[in-house]
Amino acid sequence: MSWTDDRVETLKRLWAEGQSASQIAKELGGVTRNAVIGKVHRLGLSNRTEGEEPAKPAAAAPAAAAAPAADPAPAPQPAPRAAAPRAEAPARAEPAAEKSAESRAEPRPEAPAAEARPAAETPEPAPAPQPVFTPRRPIVPAGQPLPPQPSANEISPEALASVREVEKTSLKLSLMELTERTCKWPIGDPATDKFWFCGLPSQPGKPYCEAHVGVAFQPMSARRDRRR
DNA sequence: CCCTGATTCGC
DNA sequence: GCGAATCAGG
Numbered sequence: 001m002s003w004t005d006d007r008v009e010t011l012k013r014l015w016a017e018g019q020s021a022s023q024i025a026k027e028l029g030g031v032t033r034n035a036v037i038g039k040v041h042r043l044g045l046s047n048r049t050e051g052e053e054p055a056k057p058a059a060a061a062p063a064a065a066a067a068p069a070a071d072p073a074p075a076p077q078p079a080p081r082a083a084a085p086r087a088e089a090p091a092r093a094e095p096a097a098e099k100s101a102e103s104r105a106e107p108r109p110e111a112p113a114a115e116a117r118p119a120a121e122t123p124e125p126a127p128a129p130q131p132v133f134t135p136r137r138p139i140v141p142a143g144q145p146l147p148p149q150p151s152a153n154e155i156s157p158e159a160l161a162s163v164r165e166v167e168k169t170s171l172k173l174s175l176m177e178l179t180e181r182t183c184k185w186p187i188g189d190p191a192t193d194k195f196w197f198c199g200l201p202s203q204p205g206k207p208y209c210e211a212h213v214g215v216a217f218q219p220m221s222a223r224r225d226r227r228r
Numbered sequence: 229c230c231c232t233g234a235t236t237c238g239c
Numbered sequence: 240g241c242g243a244a245t246c247a248g249g
Contacts, residue, residue: 002241003241020232021233022232031242033233034243035242035243037233037235038240040233042240201230201231
């Protein structure tokens with residue numbers, strides 16, 4: 001396979017989305033992750049710190065240089081390995097007044113209809129997973145602002161939200177694409193085209209990714225526990 | 229071990 | 240330019 005204009009375009013897009021080289025390689029097909037990485041570098045889009053120059057302070061000034069008067073940068077801040085890939089911010093005017101909102105407490109990132117279904121009864125979680133375009137967010141681990149809730153046995157809303165988030169970033173693999181290390185959690189309706197498998201890295205020895213392991217392996221039904 | 233990207237270097 | 244091999248890290 002060669003790097004046709006089309007494939008390069010796809011590469012750029014996926015890379016910008018934050019997909020890993022191996023994932024991109026798999027989607028493109030016919031290339032290895034090395035090829036992808038190599039191409040990425042050749043294209044010069046290895047580091048996506050757009051709008052922010054790496055600021056390579058030419059600290060290698062010859063010793064002959066006299067006293068630099070005032071030392072400006074006291075904290076060199078060793079460039080972090082690789083900035084987390086963030087989605088393109090919606091180019092918007094930035095009113096200075098925006099700052100006040102900064103102190104606001106976050107009103108909870110997502111709160112979709114967290115219908116508490118009967119535990120791990122049915123594997124089909126999302127009734128209608130719309131193929132919405134995801135801006136590639138780094139999976140919020142759903143912290144733990146809410147300690148213990150009523151039933152410690154139920155799937156927490158956070159967990160459900162987390163799962164939904166994860167499913168947005170699922171690789172949507174087909175049956176054939178599943179391997180021993182991809183999450184095999186089914187998403188969507190098998191009777192329709194909107195069906196695929198999660199495909200995210202599975203937990204070692206488990207059939208599902210971390211998020212799905214969490215909802216798949218419940219400690220038995222939460223209800224009817226009081227029975228004695 | 230699994231994975232990640234980075235780099236090298238023969239082709 | 241390409242990408243396998245290798246390196247370096249998580």
